[in-house]
Structure formats: C-alpha cells, structure tokens
Amino acid sequence: MTQKIGFVGLGAMGLPMAANLLAAGFHLTVYNRTASKAEPLVAKGAHRAARAGDVAHPGGVVVSMLADDASLEALVTGEDALAEHLAPDGIHLSMSTVSPATTRELAAYHASHGSVMVAAPVFGRPNAAQAKQLRICVSGPADAKAKVKPILEAMGPEIFDFGDNVGAANVVKVAGNFMIAAALEAMGEAVAMMRKSGVDPAAALDMFAKTIFAAPVYQGYGPLIAYGRFTPAEFRLPLGLKDIDLALQAATAANAPMPMASMLRDRFVSAIAKGRADLDWSAxxxxxxxxxxxxESR
Structure with missing residues (x-):
C-alpha cells in the first residue's frame, strides 16, 4: 500500500522536495499559506488541504519545510495543532532550518501530545532539491528515523544521522550555514583585493574551485561573487541573517564564543540596510x- 503523507511549506525548497515525493510514489496532501503554490503538485495528483492541520492523520507522517521558528511553532502548537492531529504515534518530520532549542521544545510538546518529532534539516539550494541531491542531517528517536528513511531517500542521496538528541541535526545545520557564510565573506574579501590589484577574480576563483578549494560552496558561489550575479536570489539576505542569528543563539547557549559569526551578522545587517534585501545571501x-x-560589479 502506498504511504500517504502530508507536506506543509511549498516555497523555493519545499515545492521541489514535495514533487520528488510524488514522483517516488507517495500520496501527498499538501498545504501552503499561498494556496496557488500548490497548483503544480495538484496537477500531478496531490490533494490540497484547506488548513495545515488537515494534512495530518493519526499515526501518519507530515513533512514541514518552513521559513522560521515562529512558523514551525505555530504549525505544531497553534490552531492547526499538528502535534495533536498526528497522535497517537504519528511523526512530524521537520526539515526547516530552525533553532536547536525550538526543535527540542517542540519535540517535547509532540511527546506530551502522543506524537513524535524528527529533525531533518538539509544542505542544498533549490536546484539541488529539484535534482534530489540534498544532503540531509537527521536526529531523533531511532524507530521514528527508521520509519521516515524512505521519505528522506526520495529527496537526497546522503543521510547523516546525528543520534537520538532531536536538536543535534539543527546544531549541525546552523554550524554548516555559518561556515558557508564565512566562505562567502572570505571570497568577497579575496575578490575585492584581486580587483584592486588588477587580477581577474573569476579566473582565480575558478582555479581555486578546481584545486585547493574543490568544494560545492566554492564551486557554486564563486562565480556568483566574481561576476556579481546576486539575482535571482535562491536564498535571500534576510534568511542568511536569520541563520547567523540562530548560530549565535546556539553558541550563547553552549557558552562557545563565535566572533566571526558576530562579524558576519554585521555584514548581513549592513547589506540589508543598504537596500540589498532582495539579493542572494552571497551578496x-x-x-x-x-x-x-x-x-558593484553587477
């Protein structure tokens, strides 16, 4: 019998992720605040729910891909009461980039209402989501992770398990996004120095991406920074600021200073203050x- 699952959040990432679940044979009930965003999925056979809570059924699985902590908290504990709709023993697969503390609090709320939460944030931009090339971090109860593994495998080739502590995967996610932002800053500083020295930064970054920095972050973002290609934005600057704030919050909770993260936060605030909010976060x-x-070179 084909598994029926719910999906909430059909933004730039959620839409292709949900499409891949449909392609893998899952029966989807979907919800998005802007209902029209569900149309491509409905055309492929998905059912559109009128309310977020309607995507869930007792003992089922709901995937969420939301923008921030507030949206996730509202889904779980608000009027849609996902935690209650999934009980008994349903699983909420939270794939959003949110605070580890929020994940732990909402997991406890789920448990108190008879359902389970698994954290599964992802690395990859919308093109990676579309190509089923997301790298997925997962944490939470072992039996629940085993149940949702086929769902995760339909969205990405690599799943990295960080144990039973449900907030662990979110710690890894915010740490990784901090490291990406640090790489963006490093490339920006290097490009500025090369431009003022009369050296072609595009050629240099291309060389770096093929040799000493042969990694997806440098290969993907290097040309954007070298050529000033910050539109269309796949991940806007305010979202980058949100993620750096999450890293700083996690660092404060762990008593682990992150001075570079503080500097990066200032960069994001400055960029937004200069009217660049609609640009990609690499800006x-x-x-x-x-x-x-x-x-500006663009």
Missing amino acids: IALGAADDAGLK
Missing part, C-alpha cells in the same frame, strides 16, 4: 567591495 561579499571603495 554579503559586496561589503568587502564597499570597504575597498569599489563599485
């Missing part, structure tokens, strides 16, 4: 160009 690289007296 924090423009801060180094500003400091060097360079005009």
Whole structure:
C-alpha cells in the first residue's frame, strides 16, 4: 500500500522536495499559506488541504519545510495543532532550518501530545532539491528515523544521522550555514583585493574551485561573487541573517564564543540596510567591495 503523507511549506525548497515525493510514489496532501503554490503538485495528483492541520492523520507522517521558528511553532502548537492531529504515534518530520532549542521544545510538546518529532534539516539550494541531491542531517528517536528513511531517500542521496538528541541535526545545520557564510565573506574579501590589484577574480576563483578549494560552496558561489550575479536570489539576505542569528543563539547557549559569526551578522545587517534585501545571501561579499571603495560589479 502506498504511504500517504502530508507536506506543509511549498516555497523555493519545499515545492521541489514535495514533487520528488510524488514522483517516488507517495500520496501527498499538501498545504501552503499561498494556496496557488500548490497548483503544480495538484496537477500531478496531490490533494490540497484547506488548513495545515488537515494534512495530518493519526499515526501518519507530515513533512514541514518552513521559513522560521515562529512558523514551525505555530504549525505544531497553534490552531492547526499538528502535534495533536498526528497522535497517537504519528511523526512530524521537520526539515526547516530552525533553532536547536525550538526543535527540542517542540519535540517535547509532540511527546506530551502522543506524537513524535524528527529533525531533518538539509544542505542544498533549490536546484539541488529539484535534482534530489540534498544532503540531509537527521536526529531523533531511532524507530521514528527508521520509519521516515524512505521519505528522506526520495529527496537526497546522503543521510547523516546525528543520534537520538532531536536538536543535534539543527546544531549541525546552523554550524554548516555559518561556515558557508564565512566562505562567502572570505571570497568577497579575496575578490575585492584581486580587483584592486588588477587580477581577474573569476579566473582565480575558478582555479581555486578546481584545486585547493574543490568544494560545492566554492564551486557554486564563486562565480556568483566574481561576476556579481546576486539575482535571482535562491536564498535571500534576510534568511542568511536569520541563520547567523540562530548560530549565535546556539553558541550563547553552549557558552562557545563565535566572533566571526558576530562579524558576519554585521555584514548581513549592513547589506540589508543598504537596500540589498532582495539579493542572494552571497551578496554579503559586496561589503568587502564597499570597504575597498569599489563599485558593484553587477
């Protein structure tokens, strides 16, 4: 029997993720605040729910891919009461990038209402989601993780298990996004120095991405920064600021100073203050160009 699952959140990431679940043969009931975003999925056979809570049934599985902690908390504990709709023994597969503390609090809320939460944040931009190439971090109860594994495998080739502590995967996710932001800043500073030295930064970053920095972050973001290609934005600057704030909150909770994260936060705040909020988050690289007296290259 084909498994029936719910999916909430059909943004730039959620839509292709849900489409891949449909392609894998799952029966989907979907919900998005802007109902029209569900149309491509409905055309492929998904059922559209009128309310977020309607995607769930007792003992079932619901996947959520939401923008922030507040949206996730409202889904679980608000008027849609996902935690209650899934009981008994249903599973909420939370794939959003949110605070580890929020995940732990909502997991406890789920448990108190007879349902289970598994954290499964992802690494990858919308094109990776579409190509089923997401790297997925997972944490939570072992039996629940085993049940949702086929769902995760339909969205990405690699699943990394960080244990039973449900907030662990979110710690890894915010740490990884901090490291990506640090790489964006490093490339921005290097590009500014090379531009002022009369060196072609695109050629240099291409060389780096093939040799000493042969990694997806440098290969994917290097050309954006070298050529100033910050639109269309797949991940906007305010979302980057949100994730750096999450990293700083986790660092504070762990008594682990992150001075570079504090500097990166200032870069994001400055970029947004300069009217760049609609640009891709890699546009924090423009801060180094500003400091060097360079005009935007885009």
